[in-house]
Each structure stands twice: as structure tokens, then as C-alpha cells.
Amino acid sequence: xxxxxxxxxxxxxxxxxxxxxxxxxxxxxxxxxxxxxxxxxxxxxxxxxxxxxxxxxxxxxxxxxxxxxxxxxxxxxxxxxxxxxxxxxxxxxxxxxxxxxxxxxxxxxxxxxxxxxxxxxxxxxxxxxxxxxxxxxxxxxxxxxxxxxxxxxxxxxxxxxxxxxxxxxxxxxxxxxxxxxxxxxxxxxxxxxxxxxxxxxxxxxxxxxxxxxxxxxxxxxxxxxxxxxxxxxxxxxxxxxxxxxxxxxxxxxxxxxxxxxxxxxxxxxxxxxxxxxxxxxxxxxxxxxxxxxxxxxxxxxxxxxxxxxxxxxxxxxxxxxxxxxxxxxxxxxxxxxxxxxxxxxxxxxxxxxxxxxxxxxxxxxxxxxxxxxxxxxxxxxxxxxxxxxxxxxxxxxxxxxxxxxxxxxxxxxxxxxxxxxxxxxxx
Numbered sequence: 001x002x003x004x005x006x007x008x009x010x011x012x013x014x015x016x017x018x019x020x021x022x023x024x025x026x027x028x029x030x031x032x033x034x035x036x037x038x039x040x041x042x043x044x045x046x047x048x049x050x051x052x053x054x055x056x057x058x059x060x061x062x063x064x065x066x067x068x069x070x071x072x073x074x075x076x077x078x079x080x081x082x083x084x085x086x087x088x089x090x091x092x093x094x095x096x097x098x099x100x101x102x103x104x105x106x107x108x109x110x111x112x113x114x115x116x117x118x119x120x121x122x123x124x125x126x127x128x129x130x131x132x133x134x135x136x137x138x139x140x141x142x143x144x145x146x147x148x149x150x151x152x153x154x155x156x157x158x159x160x161x162x163x164x165x166x167x168x169x170x171x172x173x174x175x176x177x178x179x180x181x182x183x184x185x186x187x188x189x190x191x192x193x194x195x196x197x198x199x200x201x202x203x204x205x206x207x208x209x210x211x212x213x214x215x216x217x218x219x220x221x222x223x224x225x226x227x228x229x230x231x232x233x234x235x236x237x238x239x240x241x242x243x244x245x246x247x248x249x250x251x252x253x254x255x256x257x258x259x260x261x262x263x264x265x266x267x268x269x270x271x272x273x274x275x276x277x278x279x280x281x282x283x284x285x286x287x288x289x290x291x292x293x294x295x296x297x298x299x300x301x302x303x304x305x306x307x308x309x310x311x312x313x314x315x316x317x318x319x320x321x322x323x324x325x326x327x328x329x330x331x332x333x334x335x336x337x338x339x340x341x342x343x344x345x346x347x348x349x350x351x352x353x354x355x356x357x358x359x360x361x362x363x364x365x366x367x368x369x370x371x372x373x374x375x376x377x378x379x380x381x382x383x384x385x386x387x388x389x390x391x392x393x394x395x396x397x398x399x400x401x402x403x404x405x406x407x408x409x410x411x412x413x414x415x416x417x418x419x420x421x422x423x424x425x426x427x
Contacts, residue, residue, distance in 0.1 A: 002023060005205070006209075006300060006303060007205040007206065007208070008200070008202070008205055009198055009199055011298040012200060012205045012209065013058075013190070013191035013198065013210070014190060014295065015212065015295070015296070016212060017032070017089065017190065018063075018214060018293065018296055019212050019215070019216075019260055019263055019294050020262030020263070020363060022263045022290055022294070023067075023263055023264070027064050027065075028061075030064065030137075030141075031061040031063060032189060032190075033136050034060045034063060034133060034136040035060040035061040035194050036181070036184065036185060036193070036194045037060075037132075037136035037140065037172075037185070038057055038133060038136050039053070039060075039194055040176075040181040040184075041168075041172055042056060042057070043175065043178075044171060047173055048125075052198070053195075054198055054199070055100075055104050056104060056132070057128050058101065058191075058195075059095070059105070059107060059108065060133050060136065061194075062091075062095065063091065063108050063137070064091065065091045065094060065095065066087035066089070066090035066091025066093075066094060066108070067091070073296055085112075085413060086413070086417070088108060088109050088110070088112055089109055089412045089416065089417075090409055091108045092105050092109035093405050093408055093412075094215070096212045097401055098210065098211050099207060099211045100200075100207045100208065106122075106123075106126050106130075107129035107133060108133070109412075110122065110127075110130040110134075111130050111133040111134045111137060112137075114160065114162060114163045115163060115164055115168075116162050116163075117361045118130070128168070130161050131164060131165055131168040132168060132171075135164050135169070135172055139172075139182075140185070142155065143185065149182050156172075176352075177326070203212075205226060210256075212260065213227050213228075213260075216262050216263045217259075218402060219263075220267065220270060220347065220349075221402075222271070222327050223262075223270070224398065224399060224402045225346070225399060226342050226343070226346060227258070227259055228394055228395055228398055229342040229345070230255050230259075230335070230339050230342040231256050232342075232387075232390055233341050233391060234251050234252070234254075234335045234338040235248055235255075236383070237334050237337070237338060237376055237379055237383075237387070238331070240379050241330070241334075243307045243330070243331075247330075250306060250331055251306060253300075253303045253306075253307075254305075254306025254331065255293065255335045255338065255339075257307040258291070258308075258339065259287065259291070259416035260291045261287035261288060261289065261291035261294060263290070264286070264375070265287050266283070269284055270284075271349045272350070274350050275350075281410060285311075287321065288308055288319065291307055293414065295307065306329075306335050307335075308320075309321075309323065309332040309335075309336065310336045311336070311339075312327075312332070312336065313371045313372065314328065315371060317371065329372075330376075333372070333373040333376055334373075334376050336373075337363070337373060337376045340362075340363065340366070341380065344358070344363075345359055345361040356384060363377045363380070363381070364377060364381075398411075
């Protein structure tokens with residue numbers, strides 16, 4: 001029997017919203033309002049297919065995904081921000097390489113650029129999407145600081161044909177006339193209220209899920225492959241232990257989702273070059289609780305438990321619930337051990353990668369101390385080289401993407417930011 005889909009059109013948008021909310025709620029709330037305004041303009045225009053409208057609206061919701069640092073978010077939420085290229089370029093590259101939105105992602109790079117400075121070579125539909133997102137972005141930020149829509153309209157007219165193409169401004173006015181967009185912004189809404197008939201294929205849902213995993217792992221060069229490594233080790237161990245396809249399916253997704261909550265942990269804690277203080281460790285440990293909140297009861301219960309129990313120990317000394325071995329399934333034990341192996345074999349800000357010998361020594365010591373499952377450790381020891389070969393094969397494309405993305409980011413930053421290309425209002 002085919003395994004039931006873990007993510008689908010009904011739960012993936014909520015998963016994305018809740019994950020990004022832990023970067024900074026302003027990103028998601030702002031993103032949803034921008035998407036709402038863009039959807040209104042697209043409805044009034046009646047130019048694009050339902051699939052294109054859906055993709056443009058999701059792009060609008062994610063247009064600030066390139067921003068992770070609070071200080072940059074603070075700058076972004078100022079009405080007139082000039083420091084726009086870093087998050088715009090990274091957001092474009094991230095969505096182009098790691099989401100189903102490759103076809104539209106270029107619009108994100110130019111969503112802060114004034115109309116008169118947009119490249120002449122920009123495809124018309126990308127220009128329109130960039131301008132719609134830009135206009136919706138400005139409107140929402142303006143309304144967070146000002147309550148009089150009439151002043152907004154005066155402000156927009158001052159930059160007609162300069163900041164915004166005339167037909168995009170007129171399109172917004174028509175959408176406002178038809179749908180009262182500004183009044184609707186006051187309503188609390190999830191993405192399904194903005195785009196009620198969202199339809200994503202199973203492949204697209206999987207791609208969005210992986211996008212969120214990479215949004216977390218790509219925050220640091222030390223964690224780029226951690227989730228994929230943990231997932232691969234877990235599945236290899238399960239296979240060598242003779243677990244069923246259904247069990248391996250649950251292990252795969254439990255491992256894939258296990259660190260979602262780290263999106264809400266400050267990078268300075270994740271990257272701290274030494275032993276964490278008790279206060280910092282307490283914050284670090286909240287990533288499991290954050291993962292539970294992000295999953296929000298929408299993911300299969302068994303998979304959720306696997307994700308949430310990767311720091312529990314057989315002797316009850318783990319966290320967050322201090323469970324003991326009799327409460328931990330073999331699936332949960334496998335992912336707990338695999339997470340440790342991934343951490344030991346990977347670099348961190350405070351350590352180099354450990355050797356095979358040192359890694360196995362630490363695992364065996366923990367198994368003897370009844371911290372982790374000795375059967376899982378024995379299987380990994382027996383098949384260590386084979387497992388590591390599989391891990392390497394799985395990680396190579398991700399590392400290539402990560403370093404390629406970084407290289408292109410530096411190139412585009414040099415092309416647009418350091419060349420003095422203008423993005424702010426031209427008036």
C-alpha cells in the first residue's frame with residue numbers, strides 16, 4: 001500500500017507560515033498582507049492562469065525569505081529602506097534553487113527597484129510581478145505607520161512612472177474599487193483565506209517542505225547538510241535493521257522535520273564557539289518545543305513523535321520530556337542516534353569533524369551508559385563505511401547548491417550593490 005502523503009495542499013502553507021513566524025512574525029504577517037494585495041490586483045487584471053496567480057501569490061508571501069537577521073528586518077520595516085540588495089538577491093537565489101517558484105523567483109530580486117531602474121531586458125511578466133510585490137510591500141509598510149489611506153494615494157501618485165509603472169498603480173486602484181483591499185488588510189487571515197483554492201502537486205509540496213529545511217540548515221555553513229545527513233543515516237540504519245517500508249517512511253519524515261524549530265534559535269547561539277551557558281542552553285533546548293508548535297498537529301502523529309524525541313535518552317536524562325527507554329520506539333531511538341552521529345561527523349563553530357574512530361567511541365560509551373540504543377549503535381558500527389558512502393552521495397548535490405548559491409550571491413551583490421545601481425525612490 002502506498003504511504004500517505006505527509007504534506008499536501010491543505011497543510012503545507014500553514015507549515016511554511018508557522019516556520020517563518022519564528023524568524024520574525026513581521027516577515028510572515030507582512031508577507032501575507034502583501035500576498036493579499038497582490039492577489040487582489042491579479043484578480044482585477046484577469047490576465048494570468050490560476051496556476052500563475054497561485055505561484056505569484058506564494059512568491060509574494062515569501063518575498064522576504066532572504067532575511068534572517070533581526071537587524072536587517074528592522075531596516076526592512078522602515079518606510080524608506082535603501083539596504084535592500086542583500087535580502088533581495090539571497091531570496092531570489094534561494095527560491096530559484098530550492099523551491100517550485102524557479103519560473104518567478106527573479107521578481108524577488110527586483111521587488112525594491114524603482115520602475116525607472118528596472119533592467120530593459122527584464123521579461124514583462126517578471127517586471128509586472130516585481131512591481132506588484134513592490135507596490136504591495138510599500139502600501140503595507142506605509143499603513144503600519146499611517147492610518148489615512150488618502151495620504152497613501154497622494155504618496156503613490158508622487159512616484160507614478162518613477163517608482164511604479166502607471167498601469168500597476170491603476171491596477172491597484174481598480175482592485176481597491178472592486179474588492180476594498182485596504183479594508184480587508186485589517187482581517188486576520190491564513191494563506192488559505194488569501195488563496196482559497198490553492199492546489200499543489202505532491203511534488204510541489206515536497207519541494208516546499210525541503211525549502212523550509214534548507215531555510216534552516218543554510219543559516220550556517222556548519223549545518224548545511226545536518227538534516228539530510230541525519231535523515232540518510234536514520235534510513236540506512238533502519239534498512240540494515242530490517243524495519244518495514246512503512247517504518248522507514250516515518251523515520252525519513254521524522255528525521256527530515258526534527259530540527260524545524262531551530263529557525264527560532266538565534267544564530268549567535270547556534271554558532272557560539274564554545275560551551276553554551278546554562279541560559280543559552282535553555283534557549284537552544286526550546287527548539288524541540290518550537291518544532292512541535294510549527295508542526296501544529298497537522299503531521300502524522302507517529303512522525304511527529306519521531307521528530308520531537310530525538311534528544312530523549314533511554315535513562316530519562318534527555319529533553320524535553322525526560323522520557324525513558326520503555327516510552328521510546330525503535331524509530332525514535334534510530335533518529336536520536338543518527339542525530340548524534342551527524343553532529344559528531346560534522347564541523348561546528350567550536351570543533352572540527354570527528355574521525356570514524358572517535359565517533360564510534362563516543363557512541364559506544366553512550367550506549368554503555370544507557371543513553372542511546374546499543375542495537376542501533378552496533379548496526380551503525382558494522383555498516384559505518386557503507387552508510388557514510390550513502391551520506392556523501394546524498395550530501396554532495398546540496399553542498400554544490402550551497403556553495404554555488406554563495407558564489408552567485410557574491411557576484412550579484414557586486415553587480416548591483418557595489419556598482420551603485422539605484423533601487424530607492426528616484427524622486
